[in-house]
Amino acid sequence: MSYLLEANGIVKDYTGHKALDDVTVHVPEGSVYGLLGPNGAGKTTLIRIINHITAPDAGEVIFDGRPLTADDVKHIGYLPEERGLYKKMKVGEQAIFFARLKGLDKRDAEKRLKEWFERMEIGNWWNKKVEELSKGMAQKVQFIITVLHRPKLLIFDEPFSGFDPINANILKREILRLRDEGSTVIFSTHNMSSVEELCDHITLINRSRNILTGNVEELRRSFGGNRFRLRFEGELSSLAEAIKPVVSYIGEDEEENRGQGESVIVELSDAATRRDLVDIANRATDLVGFEPVMPSINNIFINAVRNSSEMPVENK
Structure with missing residues (x-):
């Protein structure tokens, strides 16, 4: 380059x-x-x-x-x-x-x-x-x-x-x-x-x-981590309860809903796999979509600044 x-x-x-x-x-x-x-x-x-x-x-x-x-x-x-x-x-x-x-x-x-x-x-x-x-x-x-x-x-x-x-x-x-x-x-x-x-x-x-x-x-x-978008047909309460053991976060999808069904954003827990999440979600609802969520630059900016501000500064 x-x-x-x-x-x-x-x-x-x-x-x-x-x-x-x-x-x-x-x-x-x-x-x-x-x-x-x-x-x-x-x-x-x-x-x-x-x-x-x-x-x-x-x-x-x-x-x-x-x-x-x-x-x-x-x-x-x-x-x-x-x-x-x-x-x-x-x-x-x-x-x-x-x-x-x-x-x-x-x-x-x-x-x-x-x-x-x-x-x-x-x-x-x-x-x-x-x-x-x-x-x-x-x-x-x-x-x-x-x-x-x-x-x-x-x-x-x-x-x-x-x-x-x-x-x-x-x-x-x-x-x-x-x-x-x-x-x-x-x-x-x-x-x-x-x-x-x-x-x-x-x-x-x-x-x-x-x-x-x-x-x-x-x-x-690289900052995407384990966050995914689930699109489904069914009850959100049923999905949320079912996937609770394998996710560390479940929240509203702020993007405009594209395609059929409802959608939520979830973050996979460290001990779980994508297969675990898809299998459980499919049993609780009719899963019609599953995709990784890329973080915005704004989110990367906020997290990077927060993490760096928590680090001690060396005296020189």
Whole structure:
């Protein structure tokens, strides 16, 4: 696997606070990579190091096969969570200004910008002043400015903040299109549904440490455990009573019921087998479906943070 970005053993100390403690992140080329974690976990500090805004106290960042330098920043597009535009300038004029700062000539910048404005459904805002934009419209403009110069690496910090569902879907569509055209994307977010939809890989940082890394689908399978969906025809009370000896949990199925009968979620006890569960359930009801339940990224996130928060932190 080819990595566009490798952050190896990153440590960052501030007075009285360790922001990052031996964090390692490898971002595959041409992927969407989710950087997750609670507030204060260290995500923004890592992003600032990748952007060469601050330097690590230990460790190294490799970009495109060699140590990261200040000159590499021109190949990175960064949309920070705290954004800002000049309110009195016209939208198109300001977008061209930022494009010129990133090395595009005026004619090429205007051509690319107008294509992007139409794609993002804000073409009629070109001659409006920024102060007339809603928060969502302003974020669309800033997104366009970030990606316009076609950088190798795109970093978005909470990109869906302030978007309604329709505009969030437009942004998701464009992020996936950029990936498919060869861009590598890192985004930091608390929106777990977006992680499910977009991310190929994730890293979860908690209390300044990397506590979970991997391919999204592989993580979901590995955290699946012994939880299953039973679809049946009959009385729930009869099923629940019958399977009690072989399950440690039985609960409501939150997904929309697909197919015939009722459905419940159960967790197999350590001493029982799938065959035990199916045989008993089939005797108690008419079993019409049995399938493993993959945990959501949100559930994995919550459990991983909870488990890591219960572990003692070494004094260094």
